[in-house]
Every structure is written in structure tokens, then in C-alpha cells.
Amino acid sequence: MPSHDLNxxxxxxxPSDPFxxxxxxxxxxxxxxxxxxxxxxxLFAAEDVKPGGTLVxxxxxxxIGLDPTTVTxxxxxxxxxxxxxxxxxWTPDMSIEPDLATSxxxxxxxxxxxxxxxxxxxxxxxxxxxxxxxxxxxxILDPAVGSRLAAYYxxxxxxxxxxxLTVEFKLKAPDAAFLRYLATNPDGVIVPKGVDDLATNxxxxxxxxxxxxxxxxxxxxxxxxxxxxxxxxxxxxVVFRFFKDxxxxxxxxxxxxxxxxWLKNPRVAALIARTSPDLVSAPGQTSRTFPVWLNLKAEPLxxxxxxxxxxxxxxxxxxxxxxxxxxxxxxxxxxxxxxxxYDGVSALPNYGHDVAAAKxxxxxxxxxxxxxxxxxxxxxxNELDVAASQILQQQWAEAGITxxxxxxxxxxxxxxxxxxxxxxxxxxxxxxSPDPDAILQRMSSQSDFGANxxxxxxxxxxxxAAARTTLDPDERAALHQKxxxxxxxxxxxxxxxxxxxxxxxxxxxxxxxxPLAANIRSYVRTTxxxx
Amino acid sequence: xRRMILVRLALTLPILFGVSIAxxxxxxxxxxxxxxxxxxxxSVSPEALAAIRANLGLDQPVWVQYLxxxxxxxxxxxxxxxxTKRPVVGEIxxxxxxxAELTLIAATMALLMGAVTGLASARLRGSVDWxxxxxxxxxxxxxxxxxxxxxxxxxxLYFPQIRLFNYVPFFxxxxxxxxxxxxxxxxxxxxxxxxxxxxxxxAVLEVAGQDYVMVARAKGLGPGKVLRSYLIxxxxxxxxxxxxxxxxxxxxxSILIETIFAIPGMGxxxxxxxTSRDYPAIQAIVLVxxxxxxxxxxxxxxxxxxxxxxxxx
Numbered sequence: 001m002p003s004h005d006l007n008x009x010x011x012x013x014x015p016s017d018p019f020x021x022x023x024x025x026x027x028x029x030x031x032x033x034x035x036x037x038x039x040x041x042x043l044f045a046a047e048d049v050k051p052g053g054t055l056v057x058x059x060x061x062x063x064i065g066l067d068p069t070t071v072t073x074x075x076x077x078x079x080x081x082x083x084x085x086x087x088x089x090w091t092p093d094m095s096i097e098p099d100l101a102t103s104x105x106x107x108x109x110x111x112x113x114x115x116x117x118x119x120x121x122x123x124x125x126x127x128x129x130x131x132x133x134x135x136x137x138x139x140i141l142d143p144a145v146g147s148r149l150a151a152y153y154x155x156x157x158x159x160x161x162x163x164x165l166t167v168e169f170k171l172k173a174p175d176a177a178f179l180r181y182l183a184t185n186p187d188g189v190i191v192p193k194g195v196d197d198l199a200t201n202x203x204x205x206x207x208x209x210x211x212x213x214x215x216x217x218x219x220x221x222x223x224x225x226x227x228x229x230x231x232x233x234x235x236x237x238v239v240f241r242f243f244k245d246x247x248x249x250x251x252x253x254x255x256x257x258x259x260x261x262w263l264k265n266p267r268v269a270a271l272i273a274r275t276s277p278d279l280v281s282a283p284g285q286t287s288r289t290f291p292v293w294l295n296l297k298a299e300p301l302x303x304x305x306x307x308x309x310x311x312x313x314x315x316x317x318x319x320x321x322x323x324x325x326x327x328x329x330x331x332x333x334x335x336x337x338x339x340x341x342y343d344g345v346s347a348l349p350n351y352g353h354d355v356a357a358a359k360x361x362x363x364x365x366x367x368x369x370x371x372x373x374x375x376x377x378x379x380x381x382n383e384l385d386v387a388a389s390q391i392l393q394q395q396w397a398e399a400g401i402t403x404x405x406x407x408x409x410x411x412x413x414x415x416x417x418x419x420x421x422x423x424x425x426x427x428x429x430x431x432x433s434p435d436p437d438a439i440l441q442r443m444s445s446q447s448d449f450g451a452n453x454x455x456x457x458x459x460x461x462x463x464x465a466a467a468r469t470t471l472d473p474d475e476r477a478a479l480h481q482k483x484x485x486x487x488x489x490x491x492x493x494x495x496x497x498x499x500x501x502x503x504x505x506x507x508x509x510x511x512x513x514x515p516l517a518a519n520i521r522s523y524v525r526t527t528x529x530x531x
Numbered sequence: 532x533r534r535m536i537l538v539r540l541a542l543t544l545p546i547l548f549g550v551s552i553a554x555x556x557x558x559x560x561x562x563x564x565x566x567x568x569x570x571x572x573x574s575v576s577p578e579a580l581a582a583i584r585a586n587l588g589l590d591q592p593v594w595v596q597y598l599x600x601x602x603x604x605x606x607x608x609x610x611x612x613x614x615t616k617r618p619v620v621g622e623i624x625x626x627x628x629x630x631a632e633l634t635l636i637a638a639t640m641a642l643l644m645g646a647v648t649g650l651a652s653a654r655l656r657g658s659v660d661w662x663x664x665x666x667x668x669x670x671x672x673x674x675x676x677x678x679x680x681x682x683x684x685x686x687x688l689y690f691p692q693i694r695l696f697n698y699v700p701f702f703x704x705x706x707x708x709x710x711x712x713x714x715x716x717x718x719x720x721x722x723x724x725x726x727x728x729x730x731x732x733x734a735v736l737e738v739a740g741q742d743y744v745m746v747a748r749a750k751g752l753g754p755g756k757v758l759r760s761y762l763i764x765x766x767x768x769x770x771x772x773x774x775x776x777x778x779x780x781x782x783x784x785s786i787l788i789e790t791i792f793a794i795p796g797m798g799x800x801x802x803x804x805x806t807s808r809d810y811p812a813i814q815a816i817v818l819v820x821x822x823x824x825x826x827x828x829x830x831x832x833x834x835x836x837x838x839x840x841x842x843x844x
Contacts, residue, residue, distance in 0.1 A: 064569045064614050064807065072570040072583070146582020148575040200616050215615050215622065216803060217698075217795045241696075244803065245791045247680050248696065251687025252793075257696045275688065410571075411563025411808055418567065431573075448577055 053529040054237040055510065057521070058249050058261035062215055062242055067198035068186030069140050069147045074431065074519060077186060081520035082221055082238060083123075084189035084204030087114055087133070088182045089522065092514040094285065094337055096183045100128065100190060100205060109471065110157075110171040112178070118165060120228045122192045123202075123209040130167040134159045135193035137169075152181045152438070174469045176339075176476055177435035184434035185520050207233040207525035216242055227525075234512070234528040253279075253505065259529065260506030260513070265383060266327040269503035281505045285337040285517040286329055286344075287432035288501040290388055292376075292494040293417065295424050296454030300373070305365040307491035310373075311350035312358040313399035314392060320497040323388045328499030333443065333484045335498040337517045338436040339473055340480025344498065349489040358399040370400025376425040377416065380407035385427055388496060420452030431501055432519050436480060437468045443487055453492075460486055536829060543825045547818060551604070554817040555597050558810055564589060565613045565808040587613055600814065609818070610811030614804075619815045623797065627819060630789070630796035632701065633719065634781045636712055641720035641781075642774055645727025649770075652728070653735035654758070663732075667725045676787040679718040683791055686714075696793050715792040719784050723777045730773045734766035741765075768835060775831030779824050 061075035068080050087101035101114040120128040137159045140149045157170040182188035195203050202210050208221035219240040243249040250272050252258045263269040273281035300306045316330045329344025378389040416422040441447045444464045445455040467479040504515045509531050514523040566583040584590050609619040652663040686693045699707040785798030804812035
């Protein structure tokens, strides 16, 4: 396994990593093949593996569609992650390794030529070839399909089949995000050409194939015998059982009705983990931030001094300690697992807790007696968000800033958030993104979201655009840090803390599993169960 | 009587029509739709959202959508679920059976617990009456989802050997199926049993004060005979009415109880469909629930007439 590095990037790691070579380099196929072949056997060697068996996973949401090109719901990703695979994939330490591709070369900054793996078949027996890759991306970019991925791959100019096992991507401009999207499931997975109705009858190249689905009850996958990785998957069956209620989920885990699950609340996860020494609790990397979004279009938050006062009145460490019990870090725009992500301790403008300075700024802005910011809207269903908002309300009150908390149902809240129609303040946590650019775009006035929020900072727009075309990870990280400092300086959004999205927890008879910050459970393929 | 039943049944049609319009308009008036709910915080471009809406016909005016739905509903086609992309009718029928079974078990439990405690309270009075009424007051104040959550949490922590979430379809294993429904039905029935208990108590007390009961006692009938032939029979009428009306409460309660106990019934389906704004599913569930409530009310009227000779339909 490569060294553990939170800020790593596919192209930055040690030279033995097949993809960690500088661009314009021809990759040696043999080296890559060896690396891939070595991976599973390394995992086998670690412990005695009992083949077969069934793993039961507790999930809190049903999938909404299983066609990777059209799904929009996170809840579908756990299923697509086992059903489909793409050209590249993430490793547990969030670097990129080959999957259906065995290598790629980049003759210039905007051309990627992928060599594809031989002998891979889809679940329906159809052989995998370059035609499927072209079909997948043509379909994504077809406006009639309405794929959310079209925006991610908008920089792709053409996909050309060179021979059945070689495919060439031409980009319009250098794009640092491209490979990261390709490695992400379901964003970069390949669908079979000529197969319809993937939403209900998924056909992929992944380690497990679809068996049955009873909505709200269970989703069953079986081992794909022709999966290309030797000896994988180990399990015969993977069953997802649905529990919409978090206390039911924890009880189901305790009673071993399920073997593994993930919980939303770190305090609950810690409590459950303490009930038995046989439970393994593995929080992932921090991949998610809790921000307070501000309506920048109208008074009083269009005044930078009011926003800065709000930031100075916030004691982020206190919120973190109280809500997460220390299981997280102070947050900025990018979580630590992203390139140039915030480490939680470096100095950022307006991050020091200073009530007097906040009051002075408010007075200067024309509010010497304090200010009422009206409704602060939070996701009622997210207990962490509600708890954090209550503490923020108290902290702000000390500086003379009052807000009325308004917990709200999720769907209307998202609607307001996307359209920027909330009155002043709104919180909704930002989950993991394949590439930090997707997060930063929210702060660009060039994006719909940023425009709806009332962003109007041409220089910041330019910095964000430049970062996306910077391929060198170190340079890109430096740019990202500058962008985050600028956002904090102007307090366009108040980022409070960062934390892992999932507190995954499982019984120790589940072996060989690795949690992934990428929102999915890819490593069920190397998992075995020894009850 | 037969004519009356037919008239009552005929009246259900305009009611259902009204219910379907109300459900249709109310759901669409709620902010946030399927496209937004499904996307969550995934960044989805407005174009992609619009494509999802157009695909589902959500870009049409509401009345056009309603007419299209109505046309389908007339022929028994209640539409296709946005989430599962399967016909709603096929999704809802198996769930309806599960909820019907759960409701039936809960109603039976509530009736038994309520009638026994109410009767004991009215006949024995004194300290028994006090204990029952205190208990009733307490239970009435605790919502069923609190009871259910407590059962789930405490069982999970202290009795992990109890298999709480092993719902088994009836035809797979009837015994296992009944076992898996006992705790959910119990938490569902508690509050309803209190209503029945209080009404039984009041009815028995009222009947006990009637002249004909005094006469029955005066002519030398034993207490058992008085209880069976005079008290219970006469006190039954209001209890039947209450139990019937409580079916709506049980159906409403099943939404949370089924969600907490992960029972694949209609209540859990409704909860899920509302959260994900799955309009066709919501519409179908509301319609089916309305039909059930109306039918139960008709049935209560018939039972009423059977139990009380003075009532004519």
C-alpha cells in the first residue's frame, strides 16, 4: 500500500505508482499490470480468507435509479460502486489506480490515450471494448439524456476509438479534474453499448451483478463469476437492508441483523462502538464541510463588514468540540482530503474568535446596537446541523447578532439553496466531490449556484478557473489555498467544521474491508465474512 | 338497509375525486420536487434537473398533469413510481396487505387491552379504577413513535438476541410473520387501547345506572348474566364506533411505526415517497387510504345497526 497522504493526487505520488509519473510520459504496460495483479494478492496474504458467504449491509436510503449516467442521488452510488467499474478507480488512501484501463499516455496536455484491459466482460456476457467507452461518454454528453455528468465532462471535445482496446479522449483545455472524475464511481463508469433500461436492470463490469430489489426492504447482489480480478470478489452475495430510522439501524447492527453500516452521528457511532469490543469503527478522512451559506444579494449581508463580523463572532473550535466531540477539524472551503484542502489549524482571515472586533465592525457598518439577521434555515433531519446551528446562534448573540433558527424539511430547503432564494442564512453540509473544482465552482459568479448566491468577484472567478487548468498538484494546491484565503477574507460563506461523511462501523468477523472517502463501498470486493 | 349501503358507497366516488385533487395539488404546492430531492447536495446543473422534470412530465401545467393522471386512474393505472420506475399499483398492493395485517393485529390488541381495562375499571372501581385511569393518562401522553423508538433502542442495547427487524412475509412463514409483527403492533395499539378503555369505562358506567339494569338486578339475575346480557351488549355500541374511527388513527400511526421497525408496509412507503417527492406513489397511497377509511366507516354503521336494534340504516 502506498503511504498515507491526505493531500495526495494521482500524479504526485511515489515514482513506483504507475500513474504517479509526470505527464507526457508513456506508461509501461507491464509495470501497471504487475501493480494491479499484486494488489488483491497482497490483501489475501494479510489474513486467512474464507471464500463465499453473504455480507449484509444496513443502508438508510433506497437507490434512485441504477443507470450511472442519469443517477443524481448519493443513495444510488453504493450500488453502482459494486455493479459497475470505470477506466480508473480510487484506492483507500485516495490515489488513483487503473481499473478497466491498464495504462494511459498523454501526448499533450489535452490528449489522453487509454489502453484497455483485455478479456473483460459485462454481466450479460458482452465483451468490454473501446466502443463501450465511446458510447458511455457520447451518451453523457448527449443533451437529450440530461446527465448531470455532462457538466463534469463539458471539457471533453471528442472520444475516439483507435482500436478495440485503445481509446482517445481529446479535451478542449487542460483539465486537472478529468482523471479524478474518471476514477469516481458512478461518474466515470462504463456502461455497455446497446443495453437499455439500466436504471432498473443494471449491467456493468463490476465485481457483483444485480439479483433482486424489493424497495424499502432489500437489494441483493451476487458474485460476478467472470469478474476480471483473479480471486475476487470473495463473497457470494451482498445484501443491503434498508432502515430509514437511525435508531433502527443501530439496533439492527447490535442484533447482527446487519454486519456493517454507517452512521451519521459520531457520538452515536462512538456509543455503539463502546457496547462491544468486537465492533470496528473506522471514520474515514474528513470529506465533508458544514458551512453557513449567506445571501449576498441583499442587505445586510451584501456588506462585507457584517459578514466579517459574523465570522469573527464565530468560535469554530467550540462548535466542533460540542457537536462532534472533537471527531473532526475546523473547516474551510475545501476539506482536508482534497488537493490543497484546509488542515484545520492554519491561520485564515477572520477565523480568530474576537467578539469585540465583531462589534466594532458592526458599528462601523451602521449597526452599533447589534443586528437581527432574521431566519437561519437548517436541515431539520440532520441532528448535527441542528446542534451546530444552536451553538452558532448563542455565539452570535454575544456579538449582538440575533437569528431565528428555522429547521426545515430537506426538499424545500435544497430548492431554496440551489436557487439562492433563502432570506439570509442557510446551512446544508457539502459532501465529498471527486474534484475540488466542483466545490470551488459554487463560489464562482460564473456558475449558476454562485450567481444565485450573489457572488460577484471577478478576481476570484479567475483564480478558480486557473486552478482547474493547473495540472501540477503542488501548484494547484497552492492556488487552492489562496482561493480559500480569499473566500475567508471576504467571508462569502462561513465554513465551520469538516468531518468524515460516514462513520462506518462493522463486526470484526467482516474482514478485508477498507472504508473510502469517496462516498462508496468499493472494497466490498475484497471483503470476506467469517462468522 | 341495503339501499342505504349502496347510497353510502356511491357517495364515496365524489369524496375520492375531491381527495385525489387535494392530494395532487397539495403535493405540488409543497416546495421542492423529485429532481431536487433526489439530487440532494450532488451538484446537478439546472439543465440536468430540467431534463429529469421533462422526462417525468413535471414541466407540464398542474391541471394537464392531473388530467393525465385521472385518465390513467380511471383504467386502474395509477402511474409509475419516480423512484423505482415500476407501476405504482404493483408496488402498493403487497404493502397494503402488510399494513392491513399490522392494523388488524394492532386493532385486536387495542380492543382486548382497552375492553378489559375499561370493564375492570368500571366494574371494580376503587383502586383498580385509579390505577387504570392513571395508566391511561400516562400512555395517552406518550406518542406511539416514542414507544417504538424506546423498544428498538432498549432491545438493541440490552437484548440484542431479540430479532426486531426480521420481517417475514406471511406466506413464507406465518408464525415467524406474526412474531415479527407483535412489537410493532403493540406500540401502535397502545394509544388506541386507551381511547377504547376510557370509552368502555364511560359506556359501562352509564349503562349500569340505567333503570333496566336495576330491574334486571331486582328480578334476581346473577351478576354474570347482568354483565353479559345487559351491560356489555348495551355498552358495545359506542365502543364499536370508537374502534372503527380509530382505524384511521392506526393507519396514520403505521407511517412512523413501519418506518422505525423497517416493515415494508404502506406507511413506510408513504413516508419514503413524501421525502423523495414521488408524486404517483403518494397519490396512490392517499387514494387507497381514503377508500379504506370510507369502507371502515360504512362497516361501522352496519355493525352499529347489528348491535343496537334501535338503529336503522
